[in-house]
Amino acid sequence: MNKVSHLVLTASAALVYAACAGNALADRASAAKTAATAPLSPPKLALVTLEKRARAAWKSRDAKFWDTYLSDRFVGWGSSGRLDKTSATREFTGADCTIRSYALSEEQMRPLGKGAALLTYKITVDGTCGGQQVPANSWAASVYVRDGDKWQGAFHAEAPVVDPKAALPKPADKKKTPQKDAAHPTVPDASTDALLAVEKTLWEAWRVHDGKELAQLTARDISFINIFGTYFATKADALKDWTGTGCDVRSVSVTDAARTRLSATTGILTFKGTADGTCYGQEVNSVIWGTSVYVKDGNAWKWTFGINVPSRDGGN
Secondary structure: OOHHHHHHHHHHHHHHHHHHHHHHHHHHHHHHHHHHHOOOOOOHHHHHHHHHHHHHHHHHOOOOHHHHHEEEEEEEEEOOEEEOHHHHHHHHHOOOEEEEEEEEEEEEEEEOOOOEEEEEEEEEEEEEEOOEEOOOEEEEEEEEEEEOOEEEEEEEEEEEOOOOOOOOOOOOOOOOOOOOOOOOOOOOOHHHHHHHHHHHHHHHHHHOOOHHHHHHHEEEEEEEEOOOOOEEOOHHHHHHHHOOOOEEEEEEEEEEEEEEEEEOOEEEEEEEEEEEEEEOOEEEEEEEEEEEEEEEEOOEEEEEEEEEEEOOOOOO
16 A cells, blocks of 8 residues: 555544544534423423323232332321331322322412422322222322433322311320331431421421511412311411411421422421410311421521421320
């Protein structure tokens, strides 16, 4: 091969290599750009579709579904108390449930910072679990987190809809000794303590109907599902309820708190709360399984969503 031919072939090979390498770099850059610009909050329809799939799995007792649907960080409340992924899979499989029909309505979706979103909705169910009739109407809340290109369930709880003047929470049995939570042992840490401090202040502000304090401790956009299964869609509605005269509470407490980290700016606090006083003219000593979602606002944690579920274990 003469020198000129050799130089031509070498140059051609170099051009082909450069083109291939350039294409590979471009592909990687495009993939990175796609990942970086992927929606951090899903469309409402996407979450509603996922929620309906979960309900179908519950109805059909599909145990395999929950392995990929639930996040490893999942936390929630079920018939036995606080749930993690393992105990939730066992409960949601519903081996002792016969669900004849269900329907979702009034769905609302709201972003919770980057890569997390809240879905609230009303659900009507016809069925039984453990031989007991499932509440016909409940308000439910689910939190989803993004894992790569998919969204997974990170939280779920439901509060049955009841008339607060006719059906108040069952009084706590003070003779019982509180049991440890096996799913989420409450080991104190700095991050949990930070959210718990805000939560305790919120409860005390609610007790004394301090609207100014409540407004300062909560985010701009909030929503709430109370122990009676009443849904408050806006901050104005929630504050009006919290500062109203429906309840006259003498003392409150928040215990057994555990924090689930969704991101650097979003966290879930699950806990047990008590309120001793009167509501709508009736004496109450109610124990609730509580959940509050917090978002970071500068250096402060702000409350943005909560759901309170009546304790089913007599106060434990």
